[in-house]
Amino acid sequence: MSDRAMSDKPLIEVRGLSYRYPRRGLVLDKVDFHLCQGERVALTGANGAGKTTLLHLLVGLKKAKSGEIIAFGEPRNDEKSFIDVRARAGFLFQDPDDQLFCPTVLEDVAFGPLNLGKSREEALQLAMDTLASLGMAGFEERITHQLSGGEKRMITLAAVLAMEPEVLLLDEPSNALDSNARQHLIDTLQTLPQAMIIISHDADFLAQLATREVTLENAKLNPLATGTGINVISAEHEHA
Ligand SMILES: Nc1ncnc2c1ncn2[C@@H]1O[C@H](COP(=O)(O)OP(=O)(O)OP(=O)(O)O)[C@@H](O)[C@H]1O
Numbered sequence: 001m002s003d004r005a006m007s008d009k010p011l012i013e014v015r016g017l018s019y020r021y022p023r024r025g026l027v028l029d030k031v032d033f034h035l036c037q038g039e040r041v042a043l044t045g046a047n048g049a050g051k052t053t054l055l056h057l058l059v060g061l062k063k064a065k066s067g068e069i070i071a072f073g074e075p076r077n078d079e080k081s082f083i084d085v086r087a088r089a090g091f092l093f094q095d096p097d098d099q100l101f102c103p104t105v106l107e108d109v110a111f112g113p114l115n116l117g118k119s120r121e122e123a124l125q126l127a128m129d130t131l132a133s134l135g136m137a138g139f140e141e142r143i144t145h146q147l148s149g150g151e152k153r154m155i156t157l158a159a160v161l162a163m164e165p166e167v168l169l170l171d172e173p174s175n176a177l178d179s180n181a182r183q184h185l186i187d188t189l190q191t192l193p194q195a196m197i198i199i200s201h202d203a204d205f206l207a208q209l210a211t212r213e214v215t216l217e218n219a220k221l222n223p224l225a226t227g228t229g230i231n232v233i234s235a236e237h238e239h240a
Contacts, residue, residue: 010034017067029219045216090165096152112163149176
């Protein structure tokens with residue numbers, strides 16, 4: 001089945017996207033990409049290849065030098081239009097400390113839903129339910145900045161999922177997780193309905209999750225893996 005067969009209309013589509021940092025060569029050179037319903041796309045490439053930069057561009061945290069971003073059916077090119085994208089695409093940052101800023105875990109996880117207009121009661125319930133679904137019940141009153149790296153990673157995932165996003169953008173989600181937590185994360189992500197882009201250097205993690213793989217090399221995005229050789233899951237099979 002072709003990549004597009006899951007849905008006629010991609011949730012996110014990028015055409016000819018280019019980006020360069022000041023005084024640097026192109027980190028992305030006319031990149032084309034699409035994410036459709038039902039897909040879990042592995043985004044791979046060497047350190048510094050531009051993977052995080054691409055995800056930042058998709059949600060407007062950086063502004064492309066040229067090219068188009070169409071998200072949820074609309075062209076996105078100014079800050080106002082990207083606010084809507086960020087409400088609908090849950091971004092798990094590479095460093096949990098960039099994402100956690102409230103005193104307690106419960107406040108951190110409830111922050112997103114509150115910000116999206118839920119009542120305090122609804123947001124707190126959603127936060128508690130999400131924490132429980134990730135095996136993190138009991139962490140509600142913990143002081144966020146005192147958590148271990150792996151605990152912070154799971155709390156940031158809860159904070160993202162509590163916003164009930166349509167798409168997940170996960171930047172190295174298995175970093176800092178022990179083998180039990182990592183397997184629990186894999187099991188959780190396998191059950192989620194959202195389409196997702198997963199950046200990871202963990203080939204086994206991707207092999208258990210990804211329905212296809214794209215890789216960044218020399219600023220170009222290629223549809224086939226050159227390095228990891230992960231065995232991708234057939235989206236057709238998964239969603240039959
Ligand atoms: N603010 C910045 N100014 C200049 N160069 C930057 C900046 N941020 C990132 N870069 C450079 O851009 C390149 C791409 O960075 P990016 O973080 O997107 O890579 P990555 O593929 O996610 O890497 P990793 O796998 O190591 O996380 C790297 O060479 C990085 O050093």
